[in-house]
């Protein structure tokens with residue numbers, strides 16, 4: 002029990018003979034070595050290397066390599082849906098992207114190259130899967146159960162950084178009889194490359210971003226018949242860059258004399274990748290230009306500015322949304338060759354931007370091919386030979402591709418037990434509610450990258466991960482330097498954030514009437530995935546720590562024990578300038 006106010010006055014805290022703010026050692030364990038975990042590792046190893054004086058950092062990664070999303074999603078056609086030049090790691094953006102949207106293997110190759118260059122594998126333990134987490138109140142530590150080669154062991158940490166990914170747990174769809182199917186069944190997030198998909202009858206379930214990329218790739222294989230099974234139409238924006246007002250192929254350089262951007266005059270007109278001006282290839286000249294950091298930054302800033310300005314697209318009923326809707330309808334109609342039946346089936350009547358906008362190169366055009374069929378009759382069941390739909394049809398299939406998405410509940414697939422025995426599964430059983438997407442009440446010393454209501458709906462995630470990592474290390478400095486035992490966001494602050502965020506969401510397209518993983522695969526209900534506002538608002542809100550929103554417990558009964566012997570660290574250094582603050 003905490004001492005009362007009068008008792009506190011009487012408690013004598015012996016002097017600590019060390020300079021004020023001498024940091025306590027902290028063991029920090031990060032779970033996951035995708036983009037998030039790597040951004041965090043770089044922050045500690047390179048950006049603020051003095052953190053290593055008091056932080057002992059380990060990353061547990063279940064896979065045998067880095068990359069997360071980009072290591073496991075290797076299906077045909079996998080690529081970016083944001084401009085590649087905005088999807089690098091902020092500390093070392095790639096100058097040599099091949100195309101406006103990069104393919105998955107190029108992204109993975111870039112991530113691996115950076116890990117070599119920056120030695121980011123140093124603290125990673127591969128093939129280590131975290132299987133349980135338990136907060137031990139008396140020690141203010143997390144007990145971590147980690148499994149390596151089937152053997153479990155326990156380790157302890159002062160802080161957990163969950164960088165486990167919000168789209169890293171795929172699952173088979175819940176369809177009657179799915180496991181009775183005798184043909185080849187494959188999930189988009191676990192593609193089987195050893196199988197020959199040509200000359201097969203292929204069913205593709207779903208029309209989310211994964212299916213939109215897979216379907217044209219299947220359709221172009223020799224001798225195939227493809228059936229697309231979808232429950233709802235979806236918006237195909239052709240090019241997110243164009244939709245957001247960012248010109249991919251025809252850049253508008255800020256200075257007319259300064260050529261920044263994709264120089265389409267240099268592009269080989271025979272290059273079929275460029276034919277549609279959809280995903281232009283960067284020329285040797287572009288790449289050379291990007292070697293100049295100032296020009297590369299200028300180009301990236303142009304794209305980023307367009308993306309940030311483009312947020313108004315996600316405001317329901319905004320002129321930007323209306324304009325984009327009209328333009329997208331026209332583009333979709335054109336891509337469907339004005340086939341009225343297909344247009345009726347494939348162009349949604351719900352708000353553009355309600356679901357993830359996916360640039361669908363060649364997707365709509367696939368439906369014009371004689372060997373590609375579409376059914377929007379719901380799947381009733383799957384049997385040994387194929388798929389049965391509710392309209393009484395049976396589709397004989399050699400292959401079923403489940404591009405059916407991920408478990409987006411945010412609840413890890415292992416027990417996470419916080420303060421007072423509360424589990425994350427229990428806490429989030431109805432709705433995953435986070436504090437600013439990065440922490441949760443009852444789970445002290447636990448930070449989350451891309452938790453519930455993160456900036457996953459617009460903007461560039463890698464930049465936002467960097468802001469989040471910056472926020473986290475700010476807290477770690479405070480905790481270590483001010484002798485803090487534990488921090489957890491207040492329930493009241495979290496509730497208020499969630500409730501107000503819900504109000505903002507009412508104005509945004511993500512609450513439109515569509516089924517979407519942004520609402521945990523529901524048509525109605527709370528938006529659980531996306532941040533309530535612009536990415537720039539997120540940046541602003543986590544610029545400072547807002548300790549008033551947190552429960553803070555100290556290691557001592559006197560919170561000012563960190564004052565030590567009355568001297569600062571700087572004064573310990575005989576060489577230090579002790580008048581640095583006199584500037585004028």
Ligand SMILES: Cc1cc2nc3c(=O)[nH]c(=O)nc-3n(C[C@H](O)[C@H](O)[C@H](O)COP(=O)(O)OP(=O)(O)OC[C@H]3O[C@@H](n4cnc5c(N)ncnc54)[C@H](O)[C@@H]3O)c2cc1C
Nearest residue numbers: 033035036037062063069070081082083130131165166169
């Ligand atoms: C196909 C696909 C395409 C995408 N395209 C884009 C895009 O174009 N633009 C965009 O902004 N976003 C895109 N995303 C979202 C993408 O997931 C994020 O941009 C980003 O890669 C997430 O990085 P992360 O490190 O947070 O998570 P992840 O990349 O998912 O990494 C999580 C890591 O944690 C590890 N892990 C999980 N659980 C455990 C455990 N218990 N123990 C140990 N390790 C564990 C996993 O093995 C994985 O390596 C895409 C997602 C998918 C699925």
Ligand SMILES: NC(=O)c1ccc[n+]([C@@H]2O[C@H](COP(=O)([O-])OP(=O)(O)OC[C@H]3O[C@@H](n4cnc5c(N)ncnc54)[C@H](OP(=O)(O)O)[C@@H]3O)[C@@H](O)[C@H]2O)c1
Nearest residue numbers: 080081082174207208209210211232357404405406516518
């Ligand atoms: N860079 C990219 O372009 C890219 C590519 C892939 C993924 N991603 C990211 O990953 C996210 C997830 O994309 P995703 O396509 O993998 O998943 P998703 O958006 O959740 O889409 C899943 C699809 O499967 C359908 N589905 C699910 N269960 C079904 C069932 N039982 N029967 C019939 N259909 C079913 C869904 O239909 P309903 O809509 O009717 O529910 C939906 O069309 C994207 O939003 C994006 O953030 C990005």
